[in-house]
Amino acid sequence: MAEPRITSLDGKLAEEFAIPSHVDEVKEQMSDFAGHHVRAGRRVVLITSGGTKVPLESRTVRFLDNFSSGRRGASSAEYFIDSGYAVIFLHRHRSLFPYARTFSTINMLDALQFRSGQGGSGSAEVVVNQQVLPNVPKVLKRYQEVKEQRLLLPIEFNTLSEYLHLLKAAAQALNTIGSKAMFYLAAAVSDFYIPASEMPEHKIQSSNGPLQLSLNMVPKILSPLVKDWAPQAFVVSFKLETDATILLGKARRALDTYRHQVVVANILDSRRGYVVVVTPDTQAELILTEEDVKNDIEIEERIVSNLTSAHNKFINQQVG
C-alpha cells in the first residue's frame, strides 16, 4: 500500500492545531483493531459523532461549541455492528454512547433500589428497578457481547484540534485496509477557530469591554482524507442545514468538490425522521412514517442499511 502523501494541510494542522500527546498510541490501536477485524472477515467503519469545541483561551474558561447530541453516531454504531461491521467510535467526550444512549435521560439514582427487606446500610445490596429501566437486561446482554468480541473501539475528543488530528490518524490507520473501510462523518465540526499562536493564555477579561472575535477558517478535512489519507475508502459525509431550500444543492456541491461517495443531507428540525442519501448518480429519500415511530424504528437503521449495500457494491466494483 502506497505511503500517504504529505500536503501543505499537514503542515498547517501541525502548526496551528495542538497535537494530542496520545495520537500515535491511538493510531496504533486503530491500526491493530482494523487489521484484526479484516482478517476475521469484517469491514470497519469509523464513525465521528458529537460536536467539536473551539477554545477561546489556552487556559480555557470559554469556548464555542457545535451542536450535536451524538445520537445519530451512537445509534448508527449499533446498527453497523448488527450488520457485521467493527466500529471505531470517534466521539465527543460525554456525548451519547452506543447502548448506554438508551438510558441517557434517566437519573441513575431513580433507577436503583435496595434489595427488598434491606435498609440503606453500607453493605446493603443495590439492584436495578426494572420499572424505570425495563430494557436493561436486553441492552446489557448485547453490550457485553459486543465488548467480548471487541467490536467497538471508543476514542474520545473534546476540542477541534483533537478531532482533526485523531481523524487524520484514523484515516491513515484505515488506509491499510483499503476499500473495506467506511468513514461515516456525522460529527458537527466547527468551520472557525483561533490559531494556537493568536490565542490569549489567560481568561479574557470583561473589564476590557465588549469582546470582538476574529476567527480563521478551518481547512476542510474531507479533501485530504479523500485524496491523500485514505483514497480507497468509502466516504460518507453529512450535510446539516436549517434552510431546506439550499440543502440538496449544497450536498451535490460537496460531492463535486471532494469527490467522495455519499452525502447524507438533513435539516436540523426534521433530522430524526427524514434524510436524503445523495450520491453522484442517485438521490434516495429515507422517511419514517408515524407507524414506524410508534414501533420505535429509528432512521439510522434505514441509513445504515442503505449505506452497507452501497459499500458492498463499491467493494465489488474495486475487485471487478
Ligand code: PMT
Ligand atoms: O448528533 P445528533 O444530535 O443526532 O445530530 C446529528 C447531526 C445533525 C449532527 C448529523 O446528522 C450531521 O448532519 N452532522 C454533520 C454536521 C456538519 O458539521 O455539517 P457541515 O456542513 O458543517 O460539514 C459537512 C461535512 O464536512 C461533515 O461531514 C464534516 O465532518 C465535514 N467537515 C466539516 C468541517 C471541516 N473543517 N472539515 C470537514 O471535513
